[in-house]
Amino acid sequence: MLEAAINGLLGVLTPQSLGFMALGVLIGSLVGFLPGIGGPSTLAIMLPFVMTMKDPYLVIALLVGMDAVGNTASAIPAILISVPGSIGSAATILDGYPLARKGQAARALSASFVASLLGGFVGPLALLAALPILRPLVLAFGSPEFFVMTLWGLTMVGVLSGNTPIKGLVAGIVGVLLATVGLDPKSGVERFAFDQAYLWDGIDLVIVALGLFAIPECIDLASRKTSIAERQEFGQGFWEGIRDGFRHWWLTLRCSAIGAWVGFLPGLGSSVADWFAYAHAVQTEKNKESFGKGDIRGVIASESSNNAKEGGGYIPTVAFGIPGSTSTALILTAFIAVGIQPGPDLLTKQLDLTFAIVWTLALANVIAVALCLLFIKPLAKACFVPFYTIVPLIVVFVFIGAFAANFSSYDFVALLAFSLLGFMMRRHRWPRPPLLLGMVLGEKMELYLWISTTRYGLEWLLRPGVIVLLLLVAASLFYPMLKQRRERAETKAAILQGKTTAKESHAQD
Amino acid sequence: MLRIEKSLFTLLILLLLSWAVYIAKDWPLRASIIILVLGSVGIVLSLVQLISDLISRTASAEESEGIAFDAPALKPEGRWGNLEIWGWILGLYVAIHVIGFPAAVPLFVLAYAKVYGAGWGVSLILAALGGGFLYGIFERLLHVPWPAPLLWSLI
Numbered sequence: 154m155l156e157a158a159i160n161g162l163l164g165v166l167t168p169q170s171l172g173f174m175a176l177g178v179l180i181g182s183l184v185g186f187l188p189g190i191g192g193p194s195t196l197a198i199m200l201p202f203v204m205t206m207k208d209p210y211l212v213i214a215l216l217v218g219m220d221a222v223g224n225t226a227s228a229i230p231a232i233l234i235s236v237p238g239s240i241g242s243a244a245t246i247l248d249g250y251p252l253a254r255k256g257q258a259a260r261a262l263s264a265s266f267v268a269s270l271l272g273g274f275v276g277p278l279a280l281l282a283a284l285p286i287l288r289p290l291v292l293a294f295g296s297p298e299f300f301v302m303t304l305w306g307l308t309m310v311g312v313l314s315g316n317t318p319i320k321g322l323v324a325g326i327v328g329v330l331l332a333t334v335g336l337d338p339k340s341g342v343e344r345f346a347f348d349q350a351y352l353w354d355g356i357d358l359v360i361v362a363l364g365l366f367a368i369p370e371c372i373d374l375a376s377r378k379t380s381i382a383e384r385q386e387f388g389q390g391f392w393e394g395i396r397d398g399f400r401h402w403w404l405t406l407r408c409s410a411i412g413a414w415v416g417f418l419p420g421l422g423s424s425v426a427d428w429f430a431y432a433h434a435v436q437t438e439k440n441k442e443s444f445g446k447g448d449i450r451g452v453i454a455s456e457s458s459n460n461a462k463e464g465g466g467y468i469p470t471v472a473f474g475i476p477g478s479t480s481t482a483l484i485l486t487a488f489i490a491v492g493i494q495p496g497p498d499l500l501t502k503q504l505d506l507t508f509a510i511v512w513t514l515a516l517a518n519v520i521a522v523a524l525c526l527l528f529i530k531p532l533a534k535a536c537f538v539p540f541y542t543i544v545p546l547i548v549v550f551v552f553i554g555a556f557a558a559n560f561s562s563y564d565f566v567a568l569l570a571f572s573l574l575g576f577m578m579r580r581h582r583w584p585r586p587p588l589l590l591g592m593v594l595g596e597k598m599e600l601y602l603w604i605s606t607t608r609y610g611l612e613w614l615l616r617p618g619v620i621v622l623l624l625l626v627a628a629s630l631f632y633p634m635l636k637q638r639r640e641r642a643e644t645k646a647a648i649l650q651g652k653t654t655a656k657e658s659h660a661q662d
Numbered sequence: 663m664l665r666i667e668k669s670l671f672t673l674l675i676l677l678l679l680s681w682a683v684y685i686a687k688d689w690p691l692r693a694s695i696i697i698l699v700l701g702s703v704g705i706v707l708s709l710v711q712l713i714s715d716l717i718s719r720t721a722s723a724e725e726s727e728g729i730a731f732d733a734p735a736l737k738p739e740g741r742w743g744n745l746e747i748w749g750w751i752l753g754l755y756v757a758i759h760v761i762g763f764p765a766a767v768p769l770f771v772l773a774y775a776k777v778y779g780a781g782w783g784v785s786l787i788l789a790a791l792g793g794g795f796l797y798g799i800f801e802r803l804l805h806v807p808w809p810a811p812l813l814w815s816l817i
């Protein structure tokens with residue numbers, strides 16, 4: 154293992170890898186602090202370029218570096234203008250913006266960077282700590298267990314990734330079915346290809362990702378046509394913020410652990426990591442009445458968790474090939490394209506690549522924080538870039554990226570079709586990540602199900618590992634639904650009680 | 663109106679899933695197993711969703727609860743809302759076919775920036791950036807074969 158760790162580090166420290174990592178960090182930071190452009194959209198745009206690269210270390214350096222730092226810079230607009238650069242920094246607003254209004258934006262920003270840095274180390278440490286446990290577990294798994302694991306990943310993302318669990322599950326299933334389009338390699342059956350040679354190889358994931366995520370974001374950005382907010386001053390307390398970051402190390406550590414755990418669970422992701430950590434800080438810290446009014450601990454809690462979450466998200470991705478989020482689903486696509494095989498291979502034969510991911514996660518955070526600290530003022534100015542400078546460039550990059558997938562004019566038609574689907578899904582609040590995840594997992598699910606059925610008949614359903622995992626699937630399916638129903642009933646009861654009390658008091662009057 | 667649109671979208675998904683399962687039932691089991699198993703579950707779930715869409719009185723009662731993983735759609739500004747940008751996207755698609763990628767990209771960027779209020783200087787810089795990216799990365803570095811424009815065949 155030590156040898157793999159050293160090899161991984163050496164692979165990451167080559168001048169080329171460092172160059173690509175710096176590029177990834179730069180793009181990730183840019184995307185992070187520009188509200189309206191999501192990390193997944195940019196990763197989707199990057200996929201066509203990355204797939205032409207041969208060296209897996211360079212792919213890891215670029216994509217993992219980019220993914221690891223998105224939340225670091227997103228704190229800048231969250232604190233300065235109360236608009237999070239990415240969804241992972243939403244909780245930072247609660248205390249960051251009031252601090253900025255008090256003239257302590259510099260303090261809030263520097264504290265958030267230190268918290269991001271520390272949280273960014275906890276994530277890869279969690280991944281590192283999980284390796285010895287995951288290795289024997291993954292090696293003990295057979296096709297039936299892997300099938301149920303993929304099913305679990307899909308149900309988790311489906312149920313948890315939206316406000317309506319049924320929509321999430323259906324979107325995941327649609328994704329799996331889309332993955333079956335094309336010629337079946339074993340039976341030779343043409344599935345949903347309409348006699349079109351273009352569809353024989355299946356639908357390209359790059360085009361689906363671009364259509365589902367990049368174009369709908371552009372449409373939102375273009376339709377809004379407004380400037381983000383009025384200018385905000387930096388204020389005082391830069392060094393005090395750095396001291397704050399280290400002074401509250403215990404809070405940082407706890408919130409980072411929460412972030413890593415949330416990242417590990419497929420489907421939750423950074424959209425909730427910061428809220429969980431913030432809620433934890435409010436519940437456990439003393440003098441909680443200052444939270445929400447400009448308490449530096451609120452910023453630290455949110456920012457440490459959202460960076461730690463990234464490392465945690467790689468645990469199921471590396472071990473089982475089940476991405477924990479949309480970003481890791483896209484990165485997984487690129488990994489597979491360049492020959493990085495998640496699952497047993499990445500924990501045995503390609504262990505040095507797993508270590509390369511760990512090192513990249515840690516190093517990218519250092520680079521991002523240094524970048525943010527050094528160029529904080531010019532970086533923040535980019536928050537005020539008008540929409541007409543960003544939208545046309547993104548649309549153009551998306552079209553070029555889509556064409557580069559297959560060099561076919563049909564790519565544009567597919568892009569427009571998936572853009573419309575992504576737009577409609579967003580408009581009607583259908584979660585898009587499960588669809589993408591379904592497409593990523595579809596091929597594996599089909600293979601595992603087929604091997605399990607042909608080898609064991611229906612007896613695979615009685616294997617102890619399968620039963621345990623099926624129970625987890627059932628729990629992840631029904632628990633959130635029951636919880637939601639109970640909460641709804643409680644709210645209804647509270648409203649009814651309120652009405653009765655109001656009537657009684659009215660009658661007394 | 664939005665409720666009808668929402669229900670129609672769910673109905674479309676239900677019909678697509680039903681069609682997929684119907685088509686797949688004649689295929690060998692190797693090719694159809696996952697479609698039959700998951701597709702059937704999908705049909706039941708989308709039917710439940712459709713009923714829920716049709717009977718729910720308030721559009722967002724259920725959606726206001728739980729964890730919002732996907733970013734909510736923003737309200738478009740102005741009379742034409744989202745249609746404007748769809749028009750631009752389709753315009754780029756047509757332009758690529760008619761005048762080719764190398765000409766369509768800078769032209770699209772220039773026109774978009776200029777129409778929405780950028781000065782000539784900024785618009786030209788942006789157009790050069792788009793065109794330069796296309797030429798530098800794709801043409802020189804990756805040697806991407808662009809599709810022949812329609813205009814060439816007409817000339």
